[in-house]
Amino acid sequence: MPDDLTLEQAQASLNTFAAGQDDRRREGELGTTTASALFVNERLRPLPAVVFPVIITEERTATRQALIDWRGNRYSVPPELAAAKVEVRQRLGADIIDIATASGTVVARHQVAEPASASRSATAAMSPHWRPSRWRQRHQDARTAAKNASHPAGPRCALPQPSPALQRSLRP
Numbered sequence: 001m002p003d004d005l006t007l008e009q010a011q012a013s014l015n016t017f018a019a020g021q022d023d024r025r026r027e028g029e030l031g032t033t034t035a036s037a038l039f040v041n042e043r044l045r046p047l048p049a050v051v052f053p054v055i056i057t058e059e060r061t062a063t064r065q066a067l068i069d070w071r072g073n074r075y076s077v078p079p080e081l082a083a084a085k086v087e088v089r090q091r092l093g094a095d096i097i098d099i100a101t102a103s104g105t106v107v108a109r110h111q112v113a114e115p116a117s118a119s120r121s122a123t124a125a126m127s128p129h130w131r132p133s134r135w136r137q138r139h140q141d142a143r144t145a146a147k148n149a150s151h152p153a154g155p156r157c158a159l160p161q162p163s164p165a166l167q168r169s170l171r172p
């Protein structure tokens with residue numbers, strides 16, 4: 001087509017071409033026919049009763065406390081996955097998330113909480129008295145002292161070991 005055609009001229013040319021294509025004879029399983037005749041006899045299937053399942057999948061890295069962030073909230077993973085990469089899956093419209101290892105084994109399922117309020121997190125971040133490093137250190141010291149005082153083995157207690165099945169699923 002020439003570059004100097006107007007939009008109306010281009011549309012008219014396309015309509016002429018399409019009409020010529022519709023009237024062409026075609027050989028098919030049922031003999032000779034035209035595209036217009038095929039279109040009239042074509043029946044579309046009805047829409048499915050259920051919506052196609054769309055699953056949102058995102059990779060996250062668990063914190064050292066075995067938590068992941070998802071849509072403004074935190075969800076737990078098994079302790080042996082602390083600082084590991086996991087996959088979060090949520091079916092569109094569902095209120096449940098699945099957390100899986102890199103190999104695809106689902107290790108946790110959580111009810112989705114309401115999304116966290118942006119104003120709440122912004123207020124905490126902008127407060128002049130909020131100093132995360134000081135707060136974290138003060139509370140970490142208090143938690144460590146309470147843990148050591150309450151546990152008979154003291155600070156050197158053994159951590160629980162993951163099950164053999166979970167250990168196998170975590171191997172690369």
